[in-house]
Amino acid sequence: MVNDPITNKLEEAPSERVYKKPSKLAFLNSKKVAPYVFISPFILSFLILTLYPTIQAFIMSFQRVLPGNVEFIGLSNYERIFNPTFFLALKNTTLYVIFTVVILVVIPILLAVFLDSKLVRFKTIFRASLFIPSLTSIIVAGTIFRMMFGESDTAVANQVVTFFGLEAIDWRYNSWSAMFLMVTLASWRWMGVNVLYFLAALQSVPKELYESADIDGANVFKKFRYVTLPFLKPITIFVVTISIINGFRMFEESFVFWETSSPGNIGLSVIGYIYQEGIQQNDMGFGAAIGIVLMLIIFAVSFIQLILTGAFKRSDE
Amino acid sequence: MKKLTGFMLLIFVLILAACGGGGDSSSDAGEADAAISVGDDIEGATELSFWTFNELHMDLFEDSATQWNEENPDKPIKLNAQTYPFDQMHNNLSLALQSGTGAPDLADIEIRQFSNFLKGDVQLEPLNEYVEPELKNNVEERFNLYEKDGNYYGIDYHVGATVMYYNQEIMDEAGVDIDSIVTWDDYVEAGKQVTEKTGKSMTTVETTEQFSLFPLISQRGSNYFDENGEVIMDNDVNVETLQFLQDMIHKDEIAVAAPGGFHHSEEYYGFMNDGGAASLMMPIWYMGRFIDYMPDLEGKMQIRPLPVWEEGGNRTAGIGGTATVVTNQSESADLAKEFLAYTKLTEEANVKLWTVLGFDPPRFDVWDNEEMKADNKYYDYFHTGIFDMLSEIREEIAPIYYTPEYSSAQQEVESTVLYNVLVEQKQTPQEALTAAAEAVKSRQSD
Numbered sequence: 070m071v072n073d074p075i076t077n078k079l080e081e082a083p084s085e086r087v088y089k090k091p092s093k094l095a096f097l098n099s100k101k102v103a104p105y106v107f108i109s110p111f112i113l114s115f116l117i118l119t120l121y122p123t124i125q126a127f128i129m130s131f132q133r134v135l136p137g138n139v140e141f142i143g144l145s146n147y148e149r150i151f152n153p154t155f156f157l158a159l160k161n162t163t164l165y166v167i168f169t170v171v172i173l174v175v176i177p178i179l180l181a182v183f184l185d186s187k188l189v190r191f192k193t194i195f196r197a198s199l200f201i202p203s204l205t206s207i208i209v210a211g212t213i214f215r216m217m218f219g220e221s222d223t224a225v226a227n228q229v230v231t232f233f234g235l236e237a238i239d240w241r242y243n244s245w246s247a248m249f250l251m252v253t254l255a256s257w258r259w260m261g262v263n264v265l266y267f268l269a270a271l272q273s274v275p276k277e278l279y280e281s282a283d284i285d286g287a288n289v290f291k292k293f294r295y296v297t298l299p300f301l302k303p304i305t306i307f308v309v310t311i312s313i314i315n316g317f318r319m320f321e322e323s324f325v326f327w328e329t330s331s332p333g334n335i336g337l338s339v340i341g342y343i344y345q346e347g348i349q350q351n352d353m354g355f356g357a358a359i360g361i362v363l364m365l366i367i368f369a370v371s372f373i374q375l376i377l378t379g380a381f382k383r384s385d386e
Numbered sequence: 387m388k389k390l391t392g393f394m395l396l397i398f399v400l401i402l403a404a405c406g407g408g409g410d411s412s413s414d415a416g417e418a419d420a421a422i423s424v425g426d427d428i429e430g431a432t433e434l435s436f437w438t439f440n441e442l443h444m445d446l447f448e449d450s451a452t453q454w455n456e457e458n459p460d461k462p463i464k465l466n467a468q469t470y471p472f473d474q475m476h477n478n479l480s481l482a483l484q485s486g487t488g489a490p491d492l493a494d495i496e497i498r499q500f501s502n503f504l505k506g507d508v509q510l511e512p513l514n515e516y517v518e519p520e521l522k523n524n525v526e527e528r529f530n531l532y533e534k535d536g537n538y539y540g541i542d543y544h545v546g547a548t549v550m551y552y553n554q555e556i557m558d559e560a561g562v563d564i565d566s567i568v569t570w571d572d573y574v575e576a577g578k579q580v581t582e583k584t585g586k587s588m589t590t591v592e593t594t595e596q597f598s599l600f601p602l603i604s605q606r607g608s609n610y611f612d613e614n615g616e617v618i619m620d621n622d623v624n625v626e627t628l629q630f631l632q633d634m635i636h637k638d639e640i641a642v643a644a645p646g647g648f649h650h651s652e653e654y655y656g657f658m659n660d661g662g663a664a665s666l667m668m669p670i671w672y673m674g675r676f677i678d679y680m681p682d683l684e685g686k687m688q689i690r691p692l693p694v695w696e697e698g699g700n701r702t703a704g705i706g707g708t709a710t711v712v713t714n715q716s717e718s719a720d721l722a723k724e725f726l727a728y729t730k731l732t733e734e735a736n737v738k739l740w741t742v743l744g745f746d747p748p749r750f751d752v753w754d755n756e757e758m759k760a761d762n763k764y765y766d767y768f769h770t771g772i773f774d775m776l777s778e779i780r781e782e783i784a785p786i787y788y789t790p791e792y793s794s795a796q797q798e799v800e801s802t803v804l805y806n807v808l809v810e811q812k813q814t815p816q817e818a819l820t821a822a823a824e825a826v827k828s829r830q831s832d
Contacts, residue, residue: 221653332804334801
C-alpha cells in the first residue's frame with residue numbers, strides 16, 4: 070500500500086505529458102500571467118479567509134443574528150456600542166498598547182546594542198534565553214504566571230514582595246496590578262523577538278561611521294544617538310506598527326488570568342468584549358459591530374502613526 | 387559565524403522542545419477532556435452523542451445507558467458522551483445550533499447560559515410529552531426555568547436549594563447555638579460573637595460570581611426581572627440586599643470577600659478547609675465540593691435552612707442548575723427524548739441523582755425513599771436528615787423568571803456591580819444596580 074501513490078505518480082506523469090497539449094498550459098509561462106499564478110495561493114486565501122469574512126461581518130453588524138431568525142435592524146448595534154463597558158475595554162486596551170509599545174521598543178533597542186557590543190561575553194546564551202519565551206505557548210506561560218502571581222503569601226511574587234517588607238498583593242484583583250500582569254506577560258514573551266529585529270538592523274550600520282565618529286571625538290552616547298538610532302528608524306517603525314496592531318488585538322493575555330470575566334472588568338480588552346458579547350451572549354451582530362469599530366480604530370491609529378513617523382515619505386537615502 | 391551557528395542550533399533544539407509541550411495546548415481546541423462510550427459492541431444500536439461540561443454528569447448517563455440496553459434489547463443505544471471545558475462546550479453548542487450543523491443529540495446547558503438558547507427560533511426539542519405527566523411529583527419551578535411558550539426544553543439535575551453550611555467547631559468555640567439563628571439579624575449578631583470570640587469571619591461573600599447575592603434576593607421574592615420580563619435589578623429589595631452584603635463586610639466586619647473571588651476557586655477551598663469562616667451559604671449541590679476539596683471539615687459541618695428576612699419568610703432559594711436538552715439536529719430525536727426521560731425523570735433515575743451525584747433530585751416523591759437513606763459519603767460527611775429538612779422547606783423556593791437577557795444581567799452583576807460595591811466601594815449599591823439595569827435595558831430595547 071505504501072508504494073501505491075508513488076507508482077501511480079510515476080505512471081501518470083509521463084502520460085500527462087503526452088496527452089496535455091502544450092498550448093493549453095503555455096499561457097502559464099507568459100510573463101504577464103506567471104506572476105499572478107505565483108501570488109494566487111495568497112490571493113485565494115485572502116479572498117476566502119479574510120475578505121469574505123470581513124464583508125460578512127460588516128453585513129452582520131447591521132443584523133440581529135439568531136438561529137433561523139436573521140433580520141436587519143439598521144444602526145441599532147452601533148448605537149449600543151458606546152457604553153461604559155466598551156469604553157472601559159477600550160481604555161484597558163489603549164493603556165496596554167501604550168505600555169507594550171514603549172517597553173517593547175525601548176528595552177529591546179538597549180538590549181540589542183548591549184548584545185551587539187564586543188564587551189559582552191556569552192552572547193549566545195543571552196540571545197537564546199531572551200528568545201526562548203517567544204517559543205512558548207501563551208496559555209502555558211500564562212498559567213505559570215498566574216501561579217507565580219497567586220493571591221497566597223506563598224506564591225513566588227508575594228514572597229518577593231513580603232521579603233521587602235511590603236504587604237502581599239492580590240495581583241489579579243487590582244486594576245493596576247491587572248495591567249501589570251498583562252503587560253509583563255506580553256513583554257516577557259515578545260522581548261526576544263524584538264531584540265532579534267533590532268540586532269539584525271544593527272548589522273546594517275556601516276562600521277566606518279563609528280570610526281569617523283571616533284575620530285570626531287564622539288562619546289558612546291553620542292554615537293548611539295547620532296549613528297545607531299537613525300539607522301534603526303525603519304525597523305523601529307515596523308516594530309511599533311506591529312506592536313500597536315497586536316496590542317489592540319490582545320486577548321490571550323487577559324484570558325489566561327481571568328478567562329472571560331474579570332472582577333470589575335479590570336482585564337477586559339476590546340477583543341474580550343467581542344468574545345463576551347458575540348459568542349457568550351450569542352449576539353453575533355453586536356459582536357461584529359464592535360469588531361468593525363475596532364478595525365476602524367486600529368486603522369486610524371496606525372495611519373496617524375505612520376504619517377507622524379514619515380513612513381509614507383520617500384526615503385532620501 | 388560560528389557563534390551564529392551555535393545560536394541557531396540552540397534555538398532549533400529549543401523549538402523542538404517547545405513544540406513537544408506547546409503542541410497539546412494548541413490542539414485541545416477540538417478535543418474533549420474526557421469521553422466515554424457505552425454499547426459499542428451492540429450491533430444495530432442507535433448512536434446518541436452527549437456533550438457536557440461536568441465529568442460527573444457522564445457517570446449518570448453511563449450508568450443509565452448500560453441499564454437501558456439491558457432493559458430494551460429491541461432498541462439499544464450506543465452512547466458517546468464527551469466532556470468539554472465549560473465555555474467551550476456552550477460556545478460550540480450555540481455555534482452548532484446557529485449554523486445548523488454539528489450539534490450532538492443530547493447536551494447539558496447550564497442555567498445561566500440557557501436563556502441564550504431560547505433566543506430566536508428555539509433549536510431544541512420540546513419534551514412536553516414526558517415532562518407534563520410528571521410535573522406534579524416534581525419541584526415544578528425546576529421545569530419552568532427551561533420553558534418558553536408552553537414548551538419544556540430541558541430537564542434539570544437537581545433542585546439546588548440554597549442552605550447554610552455551619553462549621554460546628556467554630557460555632558461551639560464562639561458559644562453560638564446554630565439552631566437559635568432564625569433571622570438574618572440573629573445571624574449578624576451571631577457573626578459578631580464569632581468574630582469577637584474566635585477572630586474568624588462568620589462567612590464569605592462572592593465578589594466575582596453571584597452565589598452570595600442572587601439567592602438572597604430570590605429568597606426575598608425579588609429577581610433581576612419581573613414576571614413580565616421587565617428589568618427590576620435596581621428595585622429597593624435588591625439595593626437593600628446588596629447593602630446588607632456590603633455592611634456584613636465593611637460595617638459589621640463579620641464577613642470577608644471570598645478568597646479567589648468566588649466559592650469555587652482553589653484559594654477558597656484552601657481557606658475554608660483551614661477553618662477560614664464559620665459558615666457558608668451555598669446550594670445543596672455544593673456538598674460535593676466539601677467532600678472533594680475540603681477533607682479536613684469532615685464531620686464538622688452542619689446543614690441548616692437559611693435564616694429568614696422576616697417571620698414566616700422563605701428559608702431557601704433556588705440557584706444554579708443544568709438542563710439536559712435534545713437538539714433539533716438529532717437524527718433519532720424520539721429515542722433521545724425517551725432515553726433522556728429514562729435517565730432523569732423516573733423515580734429510579736431521581737434516586738440515582740442522589741446516590742451517584744449527591745444532588746437533591748427534582749422529584750420530591752423519592753425524598754423519603756428507603757434507598758435515599760442508605761449510608762453514603764454525603765451522610766458520613768454532613769450527618770443524616772438532609773432530606774427531612776429539604777421536605778420541610780421545599781415549598782419555599784420562590785419562582786425565578788428567566789428572560790433572554792438573564793445572562794447579560796448576571797454578567798453585569800458579576801463583572802461590575804459586586805466588585806465596585808463590595809471590593810472597591812466606589813459605587814453605592816443604588817448607583818451600581820441602576821447602572822447595571824440601564825445596561826441590560828439597552829440590550830432589551832432592540
